[in-house]
Amino acid sequence: MSSSSESRCVVVGSDSSSESDGMFLHNALQWMEDTASCNAVHNRRTIERQxxxxxxxxxxxxxxxxxxxxxxxxxxxxxxxxxxxxxxxxxxxxxxxxxxxxxxxxxxxxxxxxxxxxxxxxxxxxxxxxxxxxxxxxxxxxxxxxxxxxxxxxxxxxxxxxxxxxGREYLRRPTQHDVPHIFQAHEECHHMPGMLGSIDCTYVEWLNCPRHLKGQYTRGDHGVPTIMLEITASQDLWIWHAYFGAPGSNNDINVLNQSDLYNTERNGTTPDSSFVVNGRQYKRGYYLTDGIYNKDSAFVKAYQYPTDPKEK
Known part of the structure; x- marks a missing residue:
């Protein structure tokens, strides 16, 4: 009986000892973490930038x-x-x-x-x-x-x-209200009725191009990685269409086929851009382009040798 009681006392004592040791270790770890965090705060490097x-x-x-x-x-x-x-x-x-x-x-x-x-x-x-x-x-x-x-x-x-x-005023496409004003401005400035704007692509050098993409974004005539940017602008430099990110190895036609310029035409939400010239009605306006673009009713290429009407 005494031996049993003695054994029980030993067991209880050992549990209390292990619990005390665990608490001590927990407190010690907590103190070390608090000390490290305090030192990190006090030792944080600051720069007086003036x-x-x-x-x-x-x-x-x-x-x-x-x-x-x-x-x-x-x-x-x-x-x-x-x-x-x-x-x-x-x-x-x-x-x-x-x-x-x-x-x-x-x-x-x-x-x-x-x-x-x-x-x-x-x-x-x-x-x-x-x-x-x-x-x-x-x-x-x-x-x-x-x-x-x-x-x-x-x-x-x-x-x-x-x-x-x-965003509501500038970062958007032309609405039904904007199209007549664009037509009027282009006709007054350039004598070109029905013109929605000019469209062209440019190459922007990609200085931080990843090495594994350099071959895809490099053209032989540039020699460095470039990203193509397609822009449509009106007479007052309102850039209402911008598509970029296409590899520099593409050209204007490839980018046009990928861009969302004609998405509104496809889904039927484009504003009415019809106009009349010399008594003939055209269904939609056109864009002024350079010689690389294909012949299409939506594209009008600039005259290579413009003539002054007064000289005729």
Missing amino acids: RELGHQILLNDWFVDEPKYDDAYFRKKFRMEKSMFLKIVANIEANFSYFGDGFVKNFEFFDARWRGSFKPLQKVASAVRQLATGNPPDEYDEYLHMAARTGRDSLDHFCDAIIKLY
């Missing part, structure tokens, strides 16, 4: 009364007119809180640490330069004093803002 200095450099280069660079050079770098750029900045700043990051005091933007935040001009400039050049976001760290993460966030928010602000 964002205020970057904003002042941007102003001095482009946006003061006597900037370092003229408007023509601005268009070359940003791929748009300066007046359009400033209008976009003003519209985005007025409608999206991200571009006024932080709260406002005396018309200055501050973050939670009462440090001046990046100005809307810096964020939009970073996004536009990324789109214009195709360079990665950290390419402008030394110039705009902006980290790569902030540059990526600015680009994402900028694209969303452009779609929400201008």
